[in-house]
Amino acid sequence: MANTEVFWAKLTNPLVRQNPVTLQILGICSALAVTTTLDTALTMSASLIVVIVASAGIVSLIRHHIPSTIRLIVQIVIVASLVIVIDQFLQAYFFDISQRLSVYVSLITTNCLVLGRTESFARNNPPFVSMTDALGNGLGYALVLTIIGAVRELFGTGRLLGQQLLPTVEQGGWFQPLNLMLLAPSAFFLLGGLVWIVRSLWPEQVEPSEFEAPKAGETGP
Amino acid sequence: MIDLNPISAWKRLLALPNENRTKTIIVAFLLSAVCAGLVTTATVVLRPIQTQNRAAEEQLRLDQLLSSIPGMSEIVADAGGSALTSVVVDLTEGRAVEGLNSERLQAVLDDPGNWTQLAPEQDTAGIGARPDIAQIFILRDTDRISLLILPILGSGYNGPIRAMLALRGDMNTIAGLTITDQAETPGLGARIEEEEWQAQFAGKQLADEAGMLRFSVTRGSANTEYEVDGITGATRTSNAITRMVRFWVGPDGYGPLIGAVRRGEF
Numbered sequence: 001m002a003n004t005e006v007f008w009a010k011l012t013n014p015l016v017r018q019n020p021v022t023l024q025i026l027g028i029c030s031a032l033a034v035t036t037t038l039d040t041a042l043t044m045s046a047s048l049i050v051v052i053v054a055s056a057g058i059v060s061l062i063r064h065h066i067p068s069t070i071r072l073i074v075q076i077v078i079v080a081s082l083v084i085v086i087d088q089f090l091q092a093y094f095f096d097i098s099q100r101l102s103v104y105v106s107l108i109t110t111n112c113l114v115l116g117r118t119e120s121f122a123r124n125n126p127p128f129v130s131m132t133d134a135l136g137n138g139l140g141y142a143l144v145l146t147i148i149g150a151v152r153e154l155f156g157t158g159r160l161l162g163q164q165l166l167p168t169v170e171q172g173g174w175f176q177p178l179n180l181m182l183l184a185p186s187a188f189f190l191l192g193g194l195v196w197i198v199r200s201l202w203p204e205q206v207e208p209s210e211f212e213a214p215k216a217g218e219t220g221p
Numbered sequence: 222m223i224d225l226n227p228i229s230a231w232k233r234l235l236a237l238p239n240e241n242r243t244k245t246i247i248v249a250f251l252l253s254a255v256c257a258g259l260v261t262t263a264t265v266v267l268r269p270i271q272t273q274n275r276a277a278e279e280q281l282r283l284d285q286l287l288s289s290i291p292g293m294s295e296i297v298a299d300a301g302g303s304a305l306t307s308v309v310v311d312l313t314e315g316r317a318v319e320g321l322n323s324e325r326l327q328a329v330l331d332d333p334g335n336w337t338q339l340a341p342e343q344d345t346a347g348i349g350a351r352p353d354i355a356q357i358f359i360l361r362d363t364d365r366i367s368l369l370i371l372p373i374l375g376s377g378y379n380g381p382i383r384a385m386l387a388l389r390g391d392m393n394t395i396a397g398l399t400i401t402d403q404a405e406t407p408g409l410g411a412r413i414e415e416e417e418w419q420a421q422f423a424g425k426q427l428a429d430e431a432g433m434l435r436f437s438v439t440r441g442s443a444n445t446e447y448e449v450d451g452i453t454g455a456t457r458t459s460n461a462i463t464r465m466v467r468f469w470v471g472p473d474g475y476g477p478l479i480g481a482v483r484r485g486e487f
Contacts (some may be wrong), residue, residue: 081256182408
């Protein structure tokens with residue numbers, strides 16, 4: 001059925017080929033901040049998926065009645081309210097992880113990924129397809145966060161989800177933890193690597209260069 | 222004749238063009254009201270669970286601190302297990318405040334009148350203002366105080382650091398320190414949360430015989446009984462710990478209380 005195929009494409013395209021993080025470079029801030037361990041990355045991904053799907057659904061439901069002059073404010077208010085609810089929920093039921101995520105859950109409000117989907121897609125499409133599209137994008141974001149979180153936790157501490165996989169030197173093993181992995185720059189390196197891999201596999205994603213580098217030896221007047 | 226039927230009024234509102242100013246204002250107002258309701262409900266409904274979580278966290282840290290102090294478990298066992306009592310103290314006077322339990326404490330602390338503003342030269346911990354009352358924990362051995370657990374606070378590199386400092390009965394020997402809340406750089410400053418680092422505090426002295434405050438977190442490794450190893454790459458976090466410990470055992474912190482305990486008045 002053609003309809004199912006549309007939904008399927010909406011769901012699976014943003015996972016790798018149209019991934020919002022690697023293709024559009026959206027949501028970088030949180031991708032750097034919450035990926036020091038895998039469990040924070042997973043919690044953050046789950047929170048973002050809930051927020052993005054719910055906000056896409058709500059915006060899509062009221063899309064015919066959003067005055068265009070205040071449409072961005074309307075969308076941000078909806079997203080922000082959902083984020084506060086999620087944040088309070090995490091503080092109540094996942095206290096330990098919410099302590100480690102600190103302000104980054106609240107920062108989902110300003111995550112361009114969420115606003116990008118409500119503004120460019122949910123505002124013009126019926127609820128079900130909007131939510132599918134949002135879920136796909138949320139999963140794409142989650143995939144990137146999971147990969148970066150797993151690599152950073154494994155090589156930064158030798159653990160994965162708190163389980164010691166590589167015995168560190170301090171514990172009498174052989175693995176010397178890479179402290180760099182726990183700092184923000186490593187997330188940039190990993191993300192850059194991911195973008196490189198994806199764009200090598202799909203060369204059509206490579207953007208044309210905006211500037212021509214001056215030739216070597218050329219000097220000004 | 223104005224149509225007062227709400228259903229038809231609602232339909233007329235929805236039928237208005239989106240550019241209409243009245244509709245814009247009404248939509249904005251309705252949306253705000255719905256979102257405010259949503260947020261308020263979530264906050265109010267979930268608050269009791271969150272408060273419980275925080276209290277449990279505090280208790281857990283306290284238990285950890287107690288179990289990390291050498292010889293502590295025997296003292297507690299001797300005293301029947303529940304010897305640790307919580308007392309609200311007046312910091313300026315250095316005495317207990319009667320009739321103030323931990324529930325009322327929060328209400329008192331919410332009143333800015335119960336806070337003392339600190340002048341920049343006093344404020345070595347970087348906290349701006351200090352509460353006049355604080356909840357501390359005391360362990361008594363027959364009639365003497367054998368352990369005092371003091372919550373302390375200071376500003377670190379990335380945000381406030383909260384900790385519990387345990388002092389032995391002589392009020393000069395540190396029995397232990399545990400960090401209850403911090404936001405330092407992961408892998409560097411955040412290592413203050415590691416048990417191995419905190420374990421060094423046990424047995425360190427605060428001041429020398431002349432009463433001069435000597436305690437510090439050094440750069441590199443500790444040489445004297447007043448020093449604790451610094452954390453490589455986290456000088457500012459290490460300094461913050463030094464300053465907050467010194468501030469809180471000093472005259473603007475728990476100084477008066479410590480004096481009262483020394484004189485046996487407490």
